[in-house]
Amino acid sequence: MLNNIYNIFFIPEIFLACSSFVCLLFGLFLKKNAFRQTSNLAVFVLLLTILLVYYDSESNFANYKSLFSHSSFINFFKILALLGSIASIIISKDYFLGVKLKNFEIPILFLFSTLGMMLMIASNNLMSMYLAIELQSLSLYVAAAIKRDSISSAESGVKYFILGALSSGILLYGFSLIYGFTGSMNFDDISLYLSKYDNLNLGLIFGLVFVMVGLAFKVSAVPFHMWTPDVYEGAPNSITGFFAIVPKIAAVALIYRFCLVPFENFYLEWSQIILFLSIASMFLGAIAAIAQSNIKRLLAYSSIGHIGYILIALVAANDDGIKAASIYMFSYMIMNVAIFAILLSLKVKNEYLINISDLKGLSKSNPIVSLSISIIMLSMAGIPPFIGFFGKFYVFIAAIEQELYVLSVLGVLASVISAFYYLRIIKIMYFDESKSEGIINFHISFQSKIILSLSLFLIICFIFYPSLLINISASLTI
Amino acid sequence: MIDWPLVSVIIFLPLIGALIILFIKEDELTSINIKWAALLATLGTFILSLILWLQFDYSNPSYQYEEKFRWFDDFNFFYHVGVDGISLFMILLSTFLTPLCILASWNNIKKRVKEYMLSFLFLETVMIGMFASIDILLFYIFFEAVLIPMYLIIGIWGGNRRIYASFKFFLYTLLGSVLMLIAIIVMYRNTSSMSIEFLQGNYFSYNTQLFLWLAFFASFAVKIPMWPFHTWLPDAHVEAPTAGSVILAGVLLKMGGYGFIRFSLGMLPEATEFFIPLIMTLSIVAIVYTSLVALAQTDIKKLIAYSSVAHMGIVTIGIFLVNQQGLEGAMMQMISHGLVSAALFLCVGVIYDRMHTREIEFYGGLVQRMPLYATVFMIFMLGSVGLPGTSGFVGEFLVIVGAFKFSSYVVIGAAFGIILSAVYMLYLYKRIIFGTITNNKLADILDINTREKIILIPLAISVILLGLFPNLFLDPMRLSLELIITNYEIANAK
Known part of the structure; x- marks a missing residue:
């Protein structure tokens, strides 16, 4: 393999980077339908990348000077991120055309951001990790502000950028401290160096805290979540969909790897931080979402709550925790893909749906759609027999394996609170009488319909054959 | 014995009916097809569940008709269902009441017939599945899934305060059951097994048992419901449509009692011994307090709802006496209450x-216009008393006999509650049935029609059958209950 220089193009990241440039040129030279064609090409490229990731099990190129690492956990999350990206490009295509946002750069931005995420997940070095984070964030800043003539979109872009830059700064400062006190950038070397010591010195603790803050910002864990609702609200719906589905996957994988690889022996130090982030996220996500009237803000708080549960599994820090994280992340992605596929096809009086109260009467005009939304909501609330329940179930198994009883009880209590606002959506669709019927239109393209049906199928039918996913996630090593 | 998966068929037949209904287009003309499809599916389930009873081996205390498949590869979770003497009649109760519910809603559910029937069929599947599960995870999934259709039934087809009632019902019971989830995982971690059969061998240390017991108690005490966790029940009952109340009172409350027998008594005997005084106190308070509250109600449904809490108090006393009479009495009381309160x-x-009102004041002298109604109502009223x-x-008799072995104070409390139940039921009956018609609106009220006869007469027959031939029901469950008592005594004798 090494002898053949052409094989370098079959490394998924390099392939994706090169193809992104090809897509860029392709879009540039197209006269008509540039957006649509580029989107299709982007989806095709991502599909190929998934194949490459799947078959690229032993590639040494990927570990270039041990900047990147290689494991089943990384591959799983890479594939998850790629799938999320594909789904969000497909479901948002019609929306972009609908709001006349036809810049062909959008799918390209998604591609670059996905590339950044793949590098993020795989990074094994502080420097490559930072660069990967910046690559994905920069693309996302631009994407948030892509609707240039809309104040809210520009605002959300700028907000995201400023806060993101701040967090990157903090992250970088933490890196410099860690580098300064260990003398290495490489995760494995740091781990080796630290294994000689029983406890961290003050500088390293500071470095660790700074990095944790930066990463907490990226996964939007409380108290570093402030940007999430605003950015979700301001950005165009389809960009919000992308934000909700994909970057979370990469950030979660990164925070897992950062805690469990270089600092695996200093569980007590980082677990306190994660424990707090987890409890705060679950409760704030649950309580703050109750008062929301905007569906995008509600989903933002819901995603904050979900992050809280995933962090429980990180606090557990055992094999079951890794399994739980991958199952939870999978279910999170599927549920968000499904709900955004619906939101991006629902129009109220020719405007895309924003207010939750506009869902009134949907159960009469569109029984199938409202049934689907209800199932997704119940699944997000973690009610069996849907997939969301199994995500939470595995998280709690991991937590109890580590004897985190208090954390588990707090977790289930938060899930009861959060059930309230998920139920509220069902209530608005089914229980409230609506006088104005027929103002809601549901137009969905064939491709999004396939994505939606597939994700609904997974949400409902996971219970019948759970082993398919569970066997994969049980075999993951970090 | 039967060599085909009878229990699974019974569990999933309603769901298949629901899938068929899903593809029937709903409009004015076809809604009758939906109703018939639902009725046939539930009747078929009922007939199959009768086979369960006829083929039941009375001499076998453990599970029969077992089916076991591997479900999760990484943990010992199985799709494991079966029926024993305790769950047999709970399943029969569910399958018996659901077709009656469909019939009861035949004419008075006019909007969204399709969703309504889907909810009921889904509800039947999860109810039966819950009683038939031998794997705790499976049990838990069915136990919580019950909330979904019930939430919709109360919320969509309920009365004026339906939204409040449905949220209260959902969140209250969810809060209880998520704590049970934690307890289940702790159990699994300690034993690496999720089989109810296996876990009934006392594997937990005393302190663990106490915590597990409290977690299960949170779930079942809300479900059954015990005072002071009962406040969701009157709201849910009053706002739910008739058929919703029937299922709620007839089956869902029994899930709590069933859970107490299976989990608290069966798996956590030492903790149960420790908490018996608590349960007895709460039960007696529940019986006396809710009976008095029932006496003061002006809404008929609310009165029956409070009487349910009182009757369930007798059930919890019976269960936690942990002797043959007490447990048999509790089971009989659960079956009886399932039929009587549903009726x-x-x-x-x-x-x-x-008349579209449930105010007691509104009625009076119904016997003049509705003699047949007055007769069946009397049977059920006397059954409740x-x-x-x-x-x-x-x-009630068996529970009181059992209670004498335990403490005469408990007997006094329970007996007082029984007297009070006679007071409020007879008083209710007097006010709405006897006398002359004072309200002009009642002047041309019609007696029960054929459909209502088909619903009420089987219930009346079974109420009397249960009273005259209790052994018909006690024999199948006797050995299973004995097994639980023996395990309990062995564990506590150590």
């Missing part, structure tokens, strides 16, 4: 359909 709610539904010859008597 009472159906009776209320009959006059509610005609516990008159000898009706089903209510057997359960």
Whole structure:
């Protein structure tokens, strides 16, 4: 393999980077339908990348000077991120055309951001990790502000950028401290160096805290979540969909790897931080979402709550925790893909749906759609027999394996609170009488319909054959 | 014995019916097809569940008709279902009441018939599945899935305060059951097994048992419901449509009692011994307090709802006496209450359909216009009071006999509650049935029609059957209950 220089193009990241440039040129030279064609090409490229990731099990190129690492956990999350990206490009295509946002750069931005995420997940070095984070964030800043003539979109872009830059700064400062006190950038070397010591010195603790803050910002864990609702609200719906589905996957994988690889022996130090982030996220996500009237803000708080549960599994820090994280992340992605596929096809009086109260009467005009939304909501609330329940179930198994009883009880209590606002959506669709019927239109393209049906199928039918996913996630090593 | 998966067929037949209904287009003409499809599916389930009873081996205390498949590869979770003496009648109760519910909603559910029937069929599947599960995870999934259709039934087809009631019902019961989830995982971690059969061998240390017991208690005490966790029940009952109340009172409350027998008694005997005084106190308070509250109600449904809490108090006393009479009495009381309270709610539904009010003040002298109605209502009323010859008597009598072995204070409390139940039921009956018609609106009220007869007469027959031939029901469950008592005594003798 090494002898053949052409094989370098079959490394998924390099392939994706090169193809992104090809897509860029392709879009540039197209006269008509540039957006649509580029989107299709982007989806095709991502599909190929998934194949490459799947078959690229032993590639040494990927570990270039041990900047990147290689494991089943990384591959799983890479594939998850790629799938999320594909789904969000497909479901948002019609929306972009609908709001006349036809810049062909959008799918390209998604591609670059996905590339950044793949590098993020795989990074094994502080420097490559930072660069990967910046690559994905920069693309996302631009994407948030892509609707240039809309104040809210520009605002959300700028907000995201400023806060993101701040967090990157903090992250970088933490890196410099860690580098300064260990003398290495490489995760494995740091781990080796630290294994000689029983406890961290003050500088390293500071470095660790700074990095944790930066990463907490990226996964939007409380108290570093402030940007999430605003950015979700301001950005165009389809960009919000992308934000909700994909970057979370990469950030979660990164925070897992950062805690469990270089600092695996200093569980007590980082677990306190994660424990707090987890409890705060679950409760704030649950309580703050109750008062929301905007569906995008509600989903933002819901995603904050979900992050809280995933962090429980990180606090557990055992094999079951890794399994739980991958199952939870999978279910999170599927549920968000499904709900955004619906939101991006629902129009109220020719405007895309924003207010939750506009869902009134949907159960009469569109029984199938409202049934689907209800199932997704119940699944997000973690009610069996849907997939969301199994995500939470595995998280709690991991937590109890580590004897985190208090954390588990707090977790289930938060899930009861959060059930309230998920139920509220069902209530608005089914229980409230609506006088104005027929103002809601549901137009969905064939491709999004396939994505939606597939994700609904997974949400409902996971219970019948759970082993398919569970066997994969049980075999993951970090 | 039967060599085909009878239990699974019974569990999933309603779901198959639901899938068929999903593809029937709903409009004015076809909604009758939906109703028939639902009725046939539930009737088929009922007939199959009768086979379960006929083929039941009375001499076998453990599970019968077992089916076991691997479900999760990484943990010992199985799709494991079966029936023993305890779950047999719970399943029969579910399958018996659901077709009656479909019939009871035949004419008075006019909007969204399709969703309504789907909810009921889904509800039946999860109810039966819950009683038939031998794997705790499976049990838990069915236990919580019950919330979904019930939430919709109360919320969509309920009364004026339906939204408040449905949220209260959902969140209250969810809070209880998520704590049970934690307990289940702790159990699994300690034993690496999720089999109810296996876990009934006392594997937990004393302190673990106490915590597990409290977690299960949170779930079942809300479900059954015990005072002071009962406040969701009157709201849910009053706002739910008639058929919703029937299922709620008839089956869902029994899930709590069933859970107490299976989990608290079966798996956590030492903790149960420790907490018996608590349960007895709460039960007696529940019986006396809710009976007095029932006396003061002006809404018929609310009165019956409070009487349910009182009757369930007798059930919890019976269960936690942990002797043969007490447990048999509790089981009989649960079956009897399932039939009687369901029938009472159906009776209320009959006059509610005609007059659209449940105020006691509104009615009076119904016997003049509705003699047949007055007769069946009387049977159920007496069943609720516990008159000898009706089903209510057997359960209450056995519980009191059992309670004498435990403490005479408990007997006094329980007996006081029984007297009070006679007071409020007879007083209710007097006010709405006897006398002359004072309200002009009642002047041309019609007696029960054929459909209502088909619903009420089987219930009346079974109430009397249960009262006259209790052994028909006690024999199959006797050995299973004995097994639980023996395990309990062995564990506590150590």
